């Protein structure tokens with residue numbers, strides 16, 4: 001196996017799920033979002049480990065992602081968070097995915113496709129989750145229309161209103177205005193649920209909380225939480241008392257593949273952005289933007305070797321990056337290098353250096369980087 005790999009610590013995923021379980025109590029359900037190949041961690045192994053650790057429900061963004069889980073033999077409920085195309089609905093039904101829906105046209109398409117497929121069905125009805133937009137400004141019906149759309153779902157012969165959901169825009173922010181926004185979303189959602197019930201309709205499983213709301217807004221926990229980021233080991237908020245003691249599941253690791261001597265004044269890599277200020281030893285790591293490692297991090301990060309941080313120097317190339325080991329080093333060729341997820345530096349630290357979020361760092365580590373599962 002090549003030197004560069006993403007070690008996926010399933011024991012840490014288990015610990016993160018247990019931590020969330022302690023927070024929310026025994027009654028609430030945990031939904032594990034495994035969209036985008038489980039935020040880059042590998043959907044099937046993460047889904048299996050999450051279910052074993054106490055998650056009851058999974059969530060994906062595309063029909064293909066749901067089909068991949070079914071092909072792996074997973075039979076837990078799978079939410080489909082994003083609306084799919086009409087032509088994808090037969091595959092959605094075959095795979096028994098539970099779509100979010102917020103408009104009559106899409107609901108009717110689901111109903112028609114169900115009626116057309118009845119003979120080959122595992123279940124009599126397709127489970128649907130009503131999606132309400134309480135302030136995210138993305139998918140979902142308005143709160144005013146929610147009771148009408150809920151009724152519309154219950155009027156379909158082949159659909160079952162399994163749950164009612166909303167999503168937060170700024171739940172991971174402690175800015176007072178943002179806290180007020182999230183509280184408004186919670187209040188609006190709660191009232192809307194009450195309207196649906198007052199109309200004699202069972203809203204099913206009521207769910208709203210992403211990682212931010214899990215950490216900051218217990219009033220948003222309702223019947224089920226859907227925290228992705230937190231379960232992958234990143235606290236959505238770092239300030240106490242809200243910071244969650246979760247641990248990163250992904251560790252990006254590589255090895256030093258060669259060490260060379262460089263004299264003062266010599267430059268390193270494309271663009272000559274780094275010049276040796278003294279005679280020094282430079283190590284090469286076989287990791288680059290061809291692995292989905294951000295080139296923007298060039299000259300911005302340090303990596304951990306034998307418990308010491310060394311600066312990455314020069315432009316990150318497609319396949320390789322360099323580190324300055326100093327004039328005198330105990331680092332040896334073939335030594336292990338950890339880039340993030342080593343207990344000291346995590347993907348959120350790197351993300352902050354280049355104005356992005358940890359989600360994007362882990363999602364972008366691409367398929368050239370083998371995922372190695374440990375701790376199962």
Ligand SMILES: *Cc1c(COP(=O)(O)O)cnc(C)c1O
Nearest residue numbers: 033081167210211226227228229
């Ligand atoms: C991705 C997603 C989540 C999880 O969000 P995190 O910020 O990772 O906790 C929850 N709900 C919906 C609808 C999502 O799309």
